[in-house]
Amino acid sequence: MDPVIVAGAGPTGLALALALARRDVPVILLDEAEVLGDADGLRRARTAVLGPATTALVERLGFATLRQEATTLASWRTLRRRAEVLRVDFGADTAQAPVHIAQHRLERGLRDALLTCGSVRIVAGCRVDAVEQDTRGVSVHTRGAHDTWWRGSFLVGCDGSRSTVRKLLGVRFPGRTAVDRYAVVVLRTELPEPGVSLLHRDPPGTPAGQEITARPLPDGMWRLDWLLPPQGRQLTSDALVERLRAALTAWAGQVVPYELIGSAEYPVHQRLARRWRVGRAFLAGDAAHLMGALGAQSVEEGLRDAENLAWKLALAWHDGASKLLLNSYEAERRGAVGARLRATDQVLPLLRASGAWQSVRQTLLSGSARGQAELLTDSHLGRGASATSEVYGRSPLSLPAPRVGAGGKTANPSPAAGCDTPIGGVISDVPVTAMDGTVGRLRDRLGRGLVVLLVAPGTGVWESRHWLTAGLMPRLASAVAALPTRAELLVTETYPGATAHSVLLIRPDGRLVTAMIGCRPAELYSYADLARGGPPMAAGEALQDDDSDGPDGPDAADDGGTGSSNRTGRRERGGQGHGGGRSGGGAAGRRVGGPVR
Numbered sequence: 114m115d116p117v118i119v120a121g122a123g124p125t126g127l128a129l130a131l132a133l134a135r136r137d138v139p140v141i142l143l144d145e146a147e148v149l150g151d152a153d154g155l156r157r158a159r160t161a162v163l164g165p166a167t168t169a170l171v172e173r174l175g176f177a178t179l180r181q182e183a184t185t186l187a188s189w190r191t192l193r194r195r196a197e198v199l200r201v202d203f204g205a206d207t208a209q210a211p212v213h214i215a216q217h218r219l220e221r222g223l224r225d226a227l228l229t230c231g232s233v234r235i236v237a238g239c240r241v242d243a244v245e246q247d248t249r250g251v252s253v254h255t256r257g258a259h260d261t262w263w264r265g266s267f268l269v270g271c272d273g274s275r276s277t278v279r280k281l282l283g284v285r286f287p288g289r290t291a292v293d294r295y296a297v298v299v300l301r302t303e304l305p306e307p308g309v310s311l312l313h314r315d316p317p318g319t320p321a322g323q324e325i326t327a328r329p330l331p332d333g334m335w336r337l338d339w340l341l342p343p344q345g346r347q348l349t350s351d352a353l354v355e356r357l358r359a360a361l362t363a364w365a366g367q368v369v370p371y372e373l374i375g376s377a378e379y380p381v382h383q384r385l386a387r388r389w390r391v392g393r394a395f396l397a398g399d400a401a402h403l404m405g406a407l408g409a410q411s412v413e414e415g416l417r418d419a420e421n422l423a424w425k426l427a428l429a430w431h432d433g434a435s436k437l438l439l440n441s442y443e444a445e446r447r448g449a450v451g452a453r454l455r456a457t458d459q460v461l462p463l464l465r466a467s468g469a470w471q472s473v474r475q476t477l478l479s480g481s482a483r484g485q486a487e488l489l490t491d492s493h494l495g496r497g498a499s500a501t502s503e504v505y506g507r508s509p510l511s512l513p514a515p516r517v518g519a520g521g522k523t524a525n526p527s528p529a530a531g532c533d534t535p536i537g538g539v540i541s542d543v544p545v546t547a548m549d550g551t552v553g554r555l556r557d558r559l560g561r562g563l564v565v566l567l568v569a570p571g572t573g574v575w576e577s578r579h580w581l582t583a584g585l586m587p588r589l590a591s592a593v594a595a596l597p598t599r600a601e602l603l604v605t606e607t608y609p610g611a612t613a614h615s616v617l618l619i620r621p622d623g624r625l626v627t628a629m630i631g632c633r634p635a636e637l638y639s640y641a642d643l644a645r646g647g648p649p650m651a652a653g654e655a656l657q658d659d660d661s662d663g664p665d666g667p668d669a670a671d672d673g674g675t676g677s678s679n680r681t682g683r684r685e686r687g688g689q690g691h692g693g694g695r696s697g698g699g700a701a702g703r704r705v706g707g708p709v710r
Contacts, residue, residue, distance in 0.1 A: 175226025381405025438646025
């Protein structure tokens, strides 16, 4: 098998390469930059808010010091003038709180972890300019430091909003430009309530309609964002300092001493690629979506893309995959991101409308106003993963949602058996015990294969050798060993909403497949087979996506051009693609990290 080619070494590309390498898949990571990393990242004021599940993912990938290099948020406040309209406290369990980290630190941590993976070759200073596919793989041509062809089993474009891979694949990128416009600064200062993020609408002493967000960073630093008029002139340095001093006065009662570290002004866009898969090529991160309005965190969504795609490509690389499995990436991730974009489009005019904030405090408990405030909070915190459960519940890898028949009876019962987590939802992080007696957290065991979790109260009292041969364990262990794909059996004392002897089947990305009472081997096998998308395709069968008629059409160019080539695998019908002619799956193509000569 040829390696997987990843184009782009931003957070999404680095995380995807790491996730694949952790599953023993060789990777070629291509990037245009001569030297990877943003040495001046803090001055560029790029940061990211990561939710608890995404933070656990990054730590699993090898960035063990993430929480030491980030700020764990204690609370979130929404203010209007001098009144607090919403407060969210994250409690004493810091593992369940979001973290805020400078993007260059996140990239450095992922890159350092990647350097310890021998199955990854990082190639800097080269730009993708041609892509060709055939039935056995994909060939990518680069220019720059390496003017050559590379042979891979799959290609993933993680190369940003102006993605060359997306243009070469002929995929349209529709959406809206400059939905919002922000000025942002990073400064070192002392503000009240360290560790508390806030959104302040109409601060005292400022013109009506101002909106300021403050998020803490390590070492006494803060990131501040101002919402600017969409069509206004660029903010001068004097005007920015004036806004900064007014904000400090509103929060601290005076202009407290500060050191300005960096500043930027940027528009945010909302775009969604029409297709996220074309044959053996995929899109992820900003190459597939832009969702900056309302503070939504594109970095976290990109990391979720990487987590979702990595286990599916790894399964395809090691054992083969069905078309259903690979198509499920677009169905799940594009569906989830699209749902958030639609929700933002619906609520944004209400939040920006004159008078909307005047009434939000009085009607906070009403459905519409509370929903608007919660969406705003979720977007700024990078939360909202639970809102995608319905999308994942409709995934090709899930059973259909329950249907209500005549007389109100359920025609298609839900497979969950008293578990609080919905089908397709993100699992709760509970203490677990492995078969070798190792004790840890459930999220720490995710990533490499399916997880079968048995809820067995009392097992924490006894050593594992006492209950490994008791009750359901022997039969369940045999059933897990016979599953059609790799799976690990874990035990927990309790799980929210689950009764004793409940068995949960969990995907490598932490999504619930099903929950049942007791051990029914045939049923467990069928669910595991569903989670992997069914049996893999036969050798030699064309690995094509559902829409095999070609790219989105002659108007597929976007962002000002189509790139220098548009050879994207259309030759695969005749088997005469350049990649097939040069490597043909031979020894040169199999060489990990090596170009096709």
